[in-house]
Amino acid sequence: RIIRKVATFDFKGKEQPMELTFSREAHRELCEWKESVNNAIYSATESDAEKAVCGKLETYLMRFCLIIRIMKNICTEESATLIDTGSAEAAIKLVEYFREMENRVIRVSLSGNLDKRQSELLDALPYDFRTSDAIDIGRSLGMSESTVKRFLKNSALFRKEEHGHYTKMSCDP
Known part of the structure; x- marks a missing residue:
């Protein structure tokens, strides 16, 4: 109107x-x-x-x-x-x-630009998680601790709430 x-x-x-x-x-x-x-x-x-x-x-x-x-x-x-x-x-x-x-x-x-292990890690992580949780899940997928930590720096996918605590950004279109 x-x-x-x-x-x-x-x-x-x-x-x-x-x-x-x-x-x-x-x-x-x-x-x-x-x-x-x-x-x-x-x-x-x-x-x-x-x-x-x-x-x-x-x-x-x-x-x-x-x-x-x-x-x-x-x-x-x-x-x-x-x-x-x-x-x-x-x-x-x-x-x-x-x-x-x-x-x-x-x-x-x-x-869409993630490799297979990164996609699997992203899918396996809960909405709210700690760095140690991501490292444990990453290890189970064959990823090193440094690779997981580098992946967590992707601010388009994760928000760092505080030291060692992250949330996943919504990927729903």
Whole structure:
């Protein structure tokens, strides 16, 4: 309904440029997301693909804020020039949805490049496991301790929760 309303909106007579700014609260919300979520993920990962996603999402976030505010204006027939906290929060949710979809694509593509023993180890590991568990399972598959530890560094497949404790990333498309 909203998209239909935006798509059929009559812009005639409304062609004057309008500058949109962020409310103080919205700006704070976006800065907090950037520091506590996006920069944290960028710093924690060794994956060039995941780092590239972080950069793209910062650009998308600003665009989504703009799109959401314009859609609100059209739907409420307002001409607000302030991007509010609600718009910023909605844009952050949208960005995080796209991050998860991008990460799923990365994980699925990387999991297709695993050799037979790596695939077997990935399948045999529970969602939540310790390094020692992975080493034991890896040994049963003929893998050395160093090979298993190197495999666990793949941030597209595993998240290091704390020293010696990992979770598997979802590979469901």
